[in-house]
Amino acid sequence: MRRMPVEMIKEVITEERKKTLKEALVEFYYSWIRPILKNRRAFIGSLILLMFISMATVGPLIVPLDLTTRWEQRFLPPSWEHPLGTDYAGRDIFQQIVHGSREVLTIAFLAAAYAILIAISIGIVSGYLGGVVDAFLMGITDIFLTIPSFPVMLIIAVTVRVADPFSFAAILAIWMWAGLARSIRAQVRSLREREFIEAAKVLGMSTRHIVFKEILPNIAPYITIYFIRMMKGAITASVGIMFLGVVPLSIVHWGVMMNLAMFQYGAVYVPEGIFYALSPLMAIVLLEYGAICFASGVEEIVNPRLKTYE
Amino acid sequence: MATLFAATTILFIVVHNIPGDVIYVWVYDIVETYGVSWEEAERIARVMFLGYEPDKPLWQQYIDYIRNLLRGNLGYSPTFRLPVNAIVASALPWTLFILSLSLSTSFIIGVLLGMFIAWKRKTIIDPIVSAYAAFTDATPDFVTAMLLFIFLAVRLGLFPLKGAYDAEIVTPGFNLPFIANVLWHAALPVLSYVIEHIGAWTLLMKGSAVSVLEEDYVRAAIARGLRESRVVTAYIGRTAIIPLVALIAISIGSMMGGSILIETVFTYPGMGYFFAQAIGRMDYALMQGLFFLIIAGVILANLVVDLIYPIIDPRAREE
Numbered sequence: 001m002r003r004m005p006v007e008m009i010k011e012v013i014t015e016e017r018k019k020t021l022k023e024a025l026v027e028f029y030y031s032w033i034r035p036i037l038k039n040r041r042a043f044i045g046s047l048i049l050l051m052f053i054s055m056a057t058v059g060p061l062i063v064p065l066d067l068t069t070r071w072e073q074r075f076l077p078p079s080w081e082h083p084l085g086t087d088y089a090g091r092d093i094f095q096q097i098v099h100g101s102r103e104v105l106t107i108a109f110l111a112a113a114y115a116i117l118i119a120i121s122i123g124i125v126s127g128y129l130g131g132v133v134d135a136f137l138m139g140i141t142d143i144f145l146t147i148p149s150f151p152v153m154l155i156i157a158v159t160v161r162v163a164d165p166f167s168f169a170a171i172l173a174i175w176m177w178a179g180l181a182r183s184i185r186a187q188v189r190s191l192r193e194r195e196f197i198e199a200a201k202v203l204g205m206s207t208r209h210i211v212f213k214e215i216l217p218n219i220a221p222y223i224t225i226y227f228i229r230m231m232k233g234a235i236t237a238s239v240g241i242m243f244l245g246v247v248p249l250s251i252v253h254w255g256v257m258m259n260l261a262m263f264q265y266g267a268v269y270v271p272e273g274i275f276y277a278l279s280p281l282m283a284i285v286l287l288e289y290g291a292i293c294f295a296s297g298v299e300e301i302v303n304p305r306l307k308t309y310e
Numbered sequence: 311m312a313t314l315f316a317a318t319t320i321l322f323i324v325v326h327n328i329p330g331d332v333i334y335v336w337v338y339d340i341v342e343t344y345g346v347s348w349e350e351a352e353r354i355a356r357v358m359f360l361g362y363e364p365d366k367p368l369w370q371q372y373i374d375y376i377r378n379l380l381r382g383n384l385g386y387s388p389t390f391r392l393p394v395n396a397i398v399a400s401a402l403p404w405t406l407f408i409l410s411l412s413l414s415t416s417f418i419i420g421v422l423l424g425m426f427i428a429w430k431r432k433t434i435i436d437p438i439v440s441a442y443a444a445f446t447d448a449t450p451d452f453v454t455a456m457l458l459f460i461f462l463a464v465r466l467g468l469f470p471l472k473g474a475y476d477a478e479i480v481t482p483g484f485n486l487p488f489i490a491n492v493l494w495h496a497a498l499p500v501l502s503y504v505i506e507h508i509g510a511w512t513l514l515m516k517g518s519a520v521s522v523l524e525e526d527y528v529r530a531a532i533a534r535g536l537r538e539s540r541v542v543t544a545y546i547g548r549t550a551i552i553p554l555v556a557l558i559a560i561s562i563g564s565m566m567g568g569s570i571l572i573e574t575v576f577t578y579p580g581m582g583y584f585f586a587q588a589i590g591r592m593d594y595a596l597m598q599g600l601f602f603l604i605i606a607g608v609i610l611a612n613l614v615v616d617l618i619y620p621i622i623d624p625r626a627r628e629e
Contacts, residue, residue, distance in 0.1 A: 143316045148608055150567030151601050152320065154589050159324050236450040240571050243452060244586050262456065262575070269464055277460055281453050289448035296444070 035301040042297025048290025056105040059098040065252065078275060086276075093279050100252040101283070103165070104235060110169030111234035112227050115176040120223070122177070123184025124211055128192065138185065141178045149175035153237055154246060162247045172234050180226050187219050221302040228295040232288050239284055254280035317605040321598045322375055384599030389591045394599035397584055402603070405573070405580035408496055409565055412503030413558070419504075420511025421551060427512070428519035428550075429542050439516075443509030452571035455502040459575050462498060469498050472577030499576050503565060514557065519550040552623045559611040566604050 036042040086092055126137040153175055162168040191197055192215075200210050241247055242255025245263065250256065261277040378385075384394035427436050446454070463469045475491045522528060523546060531545045569582030570589075577583065581600055588596035 146563070146608060146612070147317055147320075148563045148567040148604060150570060151585060151604055154570070154585075155321075155324055155597060155601060158589055158592060232448075240450065240452055243571060244574065244589060246589055258456070271465070274460070277456075281456060284453060285449050288450070289445065292444055292448050 036297065039297045039301055041293045042301060045290050045292070045294025045297050048286060049294055052101055052105065052287050052290065055098055056102040060102055063095050063098045065095050065099045093276055096252040096257060097254070097279055097283050100250070100254045100257065100280070101287075103250050103253040104239070104255075104284075104287070107165050107169050107172070107238045108231040108234040110165060111172035111176065111238070112230035114170055114173030115230050115234075116180070116223060116227055118173065119177040119180035119184055119226075120216075123181040124188055124215065126181070127185035127188030128207075128211065128215070130189070134185070138182070141181050144175065144178035145182070147175075150237060150240065154241060154244070157241055157247050168238065168247055169234070172237050176230055176233060176237075180223075180230070184219060184223075187222065188215055191215055191218055221298070225295050225299050225302070228291050228298075232291040232295075235284065235288060235291075239280075254283055314605060314609055318376055318379060318602065321379075321601060322372055324594075324598075379602055384602065385595035387588075387593055387596040387599075389587070389593040390596070394596050397596060398581070398599060398603060401579060401581045401584050401600075404578065405566075405569055405582060407492075408499050408503070408573075408578070408580060409562065409569065411496065412500045412507070413561065413565065415500065416504045416507040416511055417554075417558070420508050421515045421547070421554065423508075424512040424515025424517075425519050425542055425547050425550065428516045428523060429538075429546065436516075439509060439512050443513050446506055446509045449506070451502060451506045451568040452575060454505050455499070455572045455575040458498050458502055458505075463576075470495050495578070499572055499578050502572050503568070506568075507561065507565075511554070514554055515550060518553050519546050522546050522550045525549075548622075552619075555618060555622060556615060559608070559615040562611040563608040566607060 036046055122137055122141065126134045126141075153171055156171050156174075157168070160167065160171065162171065197210060197214055200214055239253075239255035239258070242253050243258050243262070245256070245259045251260075257276070257280040261273065261280075265273075382395065384398065386392075387394050387397060390397060423435075423439065427433065427439060459471075463471050475488065475495055528541065528545050531541050536545075566582070569580060570585050571582070572578075573580045573582035574586040581603065584596060585600045585604075587593070588600060
């Protein structure tokens, strides 16, 4: 057998063949679209999520927001003109839900993205380096895991006086990354012992290559699942904070709508106000249900042995 | 311990960065009431409400601050005009009452149901419970609370709208009307927690019990012809419940967080309700006192679980 010099093997492995667009699409179809279409739960979840995403992106363009007060039209029941009825000031509830979905999803998406970034960096550094760094980082992670997140988020939100979705999402993210960082660390530790990583190390590949090209792709599906779960968590937390009327970013945010219905305009106490009180609740439940279905469906696809709701 | 330390440090940083206008309001208040100078009033406000003296060096302030917290001196609430200790003393029992009732109800029912499903395997209950758990997971606890509030308390009028008991009707003490009244007021908050958590406990217990079912000693027990109920409870249940006990501490932490919104929905005078009030009125003294207590409670729960663990799990005793 002819022996190949190490340099050549390295070249063969690290060589990046440029994929054509068609190849990339085909690969994407077979690795993501088809399994999702075949998995009932993932399919339902993705439908619901797609509905909310299109509602948040193109929805506000199609449905204009009219916040003019019309007292004579307050608390109207659903009709063709007002699909979900009107609120305490005669404004269309459906418009508010559509425009609110953009607020809700933006904050949830940003918070989950920040949290994933923190979790990936801490998890990989901790799992890959090990030793003192690992002990230190995991000590910090444990502290973040033990402190109940919701009260802290509230305290920080009122102290900082959040005024924009970016900083609000950051406050949420600070208390969301710890669990994921822990499990990424565990996965990286077990990956580190596997042959292909050993081989990459023996070949003298850079740490950057090993982390980004060998380790990250292996935990990518897992991170996708977590991303959706974190968005769900961020929705609950942000709506909860808004519900207390602490971060009044926008009047159409679902949490603010709930706050107004519950504490300000007494919509929960009058029978006619039921549509205003229930609409944001139902929207939240449906959105989170979609997220859960999607996440657990993808989990089934990636790891058939693990079934969350079975 | 490190957690408590970290939490108090966060509190200290937060308290040091209170928006200026909040302090301004208090100081103005003190100047108006006691007729002292502005500087004196500011010092009083910080010492009284926040537990540190602004003149001392930072590290000294920090040590004083922690010493105050550990001594149980939680400061004075400017909005309720009461020592924080007094508020805590009145609020804590209600929260403990609600949480312990909800936790034990959902835990016991969840464990029994999970055990039953795992043992019977293919029953109609299994998919129902799974679907139910996915649905409650999608429903934040305060949404459940609000739905219960709107339909059972407001629409049907079956339950009271607010409070922990009716002071006009019953006198606090160990008498039947009072206990009945308290339970009637606690019903919906407890129900919200139970609805929210029961599915998760059932699924956890089921998963744990299914993995125990495969064990040789369970087969041996069945082969020995032991009664079914004995195999399920003493052989499967006892082992399967162990991992769940570890989760109780985490659950208490998340329920404490959830209590802020649930108690607010039902205007139930517990820790969570006062925490939400403190947040809404920027009452930092009350906020930090309650937060400190929540953290201490969570740590205590962790400790208790650590102590209970060797009792229920003989394997942990070996070390």
